[in-house]
Structures are given as structure tokens and as C-alpha cells.
Amino acid sequence: MSTGIFFHYQRGKRLKDFPQALNGILNRGDVFFYDAFYPSKPASPFDLESIPLDILHEVHTPEMVQRVRATGDYEGALFSAAGTVAAAKRISNGEITNAFVFTGYGDHHAGSDFFGGGCYFNGAAMAIHELRKKRNVHRFAIIDTDAHHGDGTWELFENDPETLYLCFCSSPFKEINGNVNIQVPFRVDDSIYLELIRKAFKKWATCFDPEMIFWNWGYDGTKGEYGDLGLTPDVHLKLATDIKQLALRTCHGRAIVILCGGSSRKLASLLIPAIIKILSN
């Protein structure tokens, strides 16, 4: 097992303690750190490259890409998605087994021609397009445990039965073409939430037989966060273990954790290193 960490420097408070908070993890021989190239640093094989326009346009309309440019967050959005695309390529060529992607602006509210909620580009969708086209990898599962509904991801995969999208949020149950929405009750406790997730894995994910798993991980459903579902911080570590197990059972451990919602700097510093440790153990 080896783990890739995909990082770019971001504005805002929540990731202020990174990459320093990864200290200790980065010394491990089976953990690799890829970061966005800055002119001050000599080039290396661990640079995180940007995304060319043709890949962006596989998923998003040129008009939408123009609208994202106008927000002023274009570069951050590009490197957020670039981390996911780079992680998927490196997993598919066997360089690493799994990955954690630091995204400032991603992923699940970005559809083919719309974006919102701090998500500009859909990195998982671009990665899936790339792997299908260039690596002959076809079946993917996206597990979404951000507190909110992933309207962008839902739209992008609604007509794609080879991608399983399991979204856990407060919207009612719905199932169409491998897109499944599982309703999470408002103010749920950890054990009920985990039971819901495990049942869904058993019913949809295990038999789907994905070749790679994306986890849209948000911690905004933690108590006190802006999407508060009543969850404790600990639930995220249990989820990480479950997703790692699911990946080991179905696709040789190939999994990518994409950081989605959550605002607390304290929770980021507590949970991210712990999740990376679970991935890499």
C-alpha cells in the first residue's frame, strides 16, 4: 500500500495548518507528497500539474469555464480538480494505491454548466473521463458524505450506469441509473448514520464492482459545523476505515479521498492527518 497526498496552497483559514500538520506522516516511505509547482521551487516528479482546457471541456461547457475564470478563484479551482485527476492517473498506473486530495473548491456542486456552494470544477468527473479514454478503466463508485446534496455530480452521472453515485444527504430517497440518494435524518447519531452507510455499501457498492472509488468527504455535517447533522468528529474516522475496507474488497484498495465541505480549522487539523494515517496503514 502507498498513499499520495495532493496539495496546493490555498487562501482561507481552514487549511492554514497545512502542510505542517502532516509532519510525521510525510517522513513515511510509503507516503508521497505532490504539490502545485511554484517558481521558487525546483521542478520535481512530485509537482502537481494544472489541467489542460481540453480535459476541462470534457466535463464543463466553455461558457461555464469562462464564468469560473471571472470569479477570481480560477487557479485554485483548477488545482483542486487537478489533484483528483493526477491522483486517479497515478493510482491507475500503479504508482500509488490510494490518495488524499486537498481541494479548496470542489467538487460535487459543479455540474456540466453550473457551479455553486464553493465548488467550481468536478475533479472526479474529469478523472473518470480521462481514465475511460486513456486507461481503459470504466467502472467507478463515488461515495458522497458531505452534508449537502451533490447536485453537480448527480447531473453529470445521471445517464451513466457505469458510475455508481451514492449520495448521503437530507434529500429524499431516489434511484436512477446508478445514482442513488440516501436520506439522512436531521440530527442523526453516529451509530444510525454508520448503519445507513454500511447497509448502502452492502446493497449497492459491493456488488457494483467498481475499479476505483472516489470519496467526496465533507466534515460539514459534524456538530457545530454549517451543515450540522449531529455527527461527532470520530464518525469520519470510522467512515474512512469502512471506505478503505470497501476499496480493498472491491478494487485492490484503489480509493481517492476528496476534501469537500467543512470550515473548522481545528477539525481539519484533527481529522485530515488521522484519515491519511488510516489510508496508509
Ligand SMILES: [Zn+2]
Ligand atoms: Zn456541504
Ligand SMILES: [Zn+2]
Ligand atoms: Zn444527495
